[in-house]
Amino acid sequence: MRRDRSGLAAILPFLWLALFFAFPFLLVAKLSLSDTALAMPPYAPRIDWSQGLAGLKAFFAALDGETYARLTRDRLYLDAYLSSLRIAATGTGLLLLIGYPIAYGISRCPPAMRQALVMAVILPFWTSFLIRIYAWIAILKPAGLLNAALGALGLPPVDILNTETAVLLGLVYAYLPFMVLPLYAVLEKQDESLIEAAQDLGATPLSAFWRVTFPLSIPGAAAGALLCFIPMAGEFVIPDLLGGSETLMLGRVIWTEFFANRDWPAASAVAIVLLATLVVPILLFERQQAKVLRG
Amino acid sequence: MKRGPSAFNVASVVLGLVFLYAPIAILVVYSFNASRLVTVWGGFSTRWYVALFQDAQMLDAVWVTLRVGVISATLATAVGVAAALALTRGRFGGRTALAGGIYATLVMPEVILGLSLLLLFVSLGLPRGFWTVTLSHATLTLAYATVVVQARLAAFDRSLEEAAQDLGCPPWKAFALVTLPGIAPAVAAAWMLAFTLSLDDLVIASFTSGPGATTLPMRLYSQVRLGVDPKINAVSTLLIGLVATGVIAAYLAQQRRCRRDVLNR
Numbered sequence: 001m002r003r004d005r006s007g008l009a010a011i012l013p014f015l016w017l018a019l020f021f022a023f024p025f026l027l028v029a030k031l032s033l034s035d036t037a038l039a040m041p042p043y044a045p046r047i048d049w050s051q052g053l054a055g056l057k058a059f060f061a062a063l064d065g066e067t068y069a070r071l072t073r074d075r076l077y078l079d080a081y082l083s084s085l086r087i088a089a090t091g092t093g094l095l096l097l098i099g100y101p102i103a104y105g106i107s108r109c110p111p112a113m114r115q116a117l118v119m120a121v122i123l124p125f126w127t128s129f130l131i132r133i134y135a136w137i138a139i140l141k142p143a144g145l146l147n148a149a150l151g152a153l154g155l156p157p158v159d160i161l162n163t164e165t166a167v168l169l170g171l172v173y174a175y176l177p178f179m180v181l182p183l184y185a186v187l188e189k190q191d192e193s194l195i196e197a198a199q200d201l202g203a204t205p206l207s208a209f210w211r212v213t214f215p216l217s218i219p220g221a222a223a224g225a226l227l228c229f230i231p232m233a234g235e236f237v238i239p240d241l242l243g244g245s246e247t248l249m250l251g252r253v254i255w256t257e258f259f260a261n262r263d264w265p266a267a268s269a270v271a272i273v274l275l276a277t278l279v280v281p282i283l284l285f286e287r288q289q290a291k292v293l294r295g
Numbered sequence: 296m297k298r299g300p301s302a303f304n305v306a307s308v309v310l311g312l313v314f315l316y317a318p319i320a321i322l323v324v325y326s327f328n329a330s331r332l333v334t335v336w337g338g339f340s341t342r343w344y345v346a347l348f349q350d351a352q353m354l355d356a357v358w359v360t361l362r363v364g365v366i367s368a369t370l371a372t373a374v375g376v377a378a379a380l381a382l383t384r385g386r387f388g389g390r391t392a393l394a395g396g397i398y399a400t401l402v403m404p405e406v407i408l409g410l411s412l413l414l415l416f417v418s419l420g421l422p423r424g425f426w427t428v429t430l431s432h433a434t435l436t437l438a439y440a441t442v443v444v445q446a447r448l449a450a451f452d453r454s455l456e457e458a459a460q461d462l463g464c465p466p467w468k469a470f471a472l473v474t475l476p477g478i479a480p481a482v483a484a485a486w487m488l489a490f491t492l493s494l495d496d497l498v499i500a501s502f503t504s505g506p507g508a509t510t511l512p513m514r515l516y517s518q519v520r521l522g523v524d525p526k527i528n529a530v531s532t533l534l535i536g537l538v539a540t541g542v543i544a545a546y547l548a549q550q551r552r553c554r555r556d557v558l559n560r
Contacts (some may be wrong), residue, residue: 007385124316199493237498286398
């Protein structure tokens, strides 16, 4: 048998990910242990290579956890942390509730239609995320289309732009394809005869669904939930455009610390905390994907 | 026997699609609104399109975005094909690590990626601008390109390539002449996806861009923060039209191919 050299193809992607993905995280970790400074770039210490080994030693001696201590002293960071997790979790729950019936509905359609419907669910994902969120501003703003429609029906106006409700709406809207697709993938593969068997044995359609279809679809629900929860916890655009000033989320905190306050160490420390929180979901997601890969 | 969809099934799918498409439809319709107000229909007009094409800053941003998109998508697809090849066929120690890196980029919040890439460029002493955004976008989209190509490669019949090798073709040539044409639709899809994601990205571009390399999403974002502007609707409509045309054309071409394959059999 021929020797397989396909492994050699791994060298380029490996180097790429090492340089542009893994190494930068070390820099973030390092920076989170640094202090802010009035310089460009705005942090200290920096390694003084002209000093040789002594410069390296002085650099490591100057790293400390002061930035993290600073974060714990300000209530804002804890609040942002908790509300990020709460909003991402609520969003994931809503996505499951809304995405499941859609995925299930598509899987029950005739095969010829399914392809087109899946395509229809994916297509919005190909159009600009920023633009789709922007579209909601025109709908939700106080003098917007939603209130015009409510007024026409004789209902009182609602003011939900710049609230957490609007953020959740935006999250569900933007991430819906990511929930529907993994769910559809498991539901579509399900063997019809299982349901028939359950019904032949006297199960009502509803209990056949609950005791056969639903348990078998849990891997798809888990994949969708992780695929949505992880990026949502660090989401920036949606809380920024729809959440107003009162919605605190970590993605926004990192952005503000970096761009508005020019506090690079604080931005890095918040990023490290967010990353540490997401390590477990990310590993779960990878295990799941590895299983799918093996088939 | 296959049971058809119930009324509940049909209702959920229809409502889901309405939810997904209504905001986009509203956006498109109001790009042709003569009035500046969202709730007032002032008649059909193309004035916002005219205004758009007179906005030099916006056009400049479009040009930057397209160049970043083309170069970064090409880089990401090239590296992504190599990664997909290694993941589907390679038997080597670092396979899990490579797969881990790819899937981690896929879900990593963009603010973290943006911040970490910026720190990389600062520590390397690279001035921020066109190339730093391009490299960052290639990193972001690499994972997506890999996943798309990998799915096709896993289903590809390897015996053809092995036959070519048995007839004396060197492995790289067998791959280029036999396998690559076979997975071409997936490679094209991967490139399209990478290009679209690059076109769309605000967060990573904001972190890694510098003066003179403002992308369209960055320009749109600074305008959106100032309030609803019908010019944004116009540029959005053009973008949506462009992407939708590309995707639907690709889909139809693939459908026709499938049908032809079935007929030939």
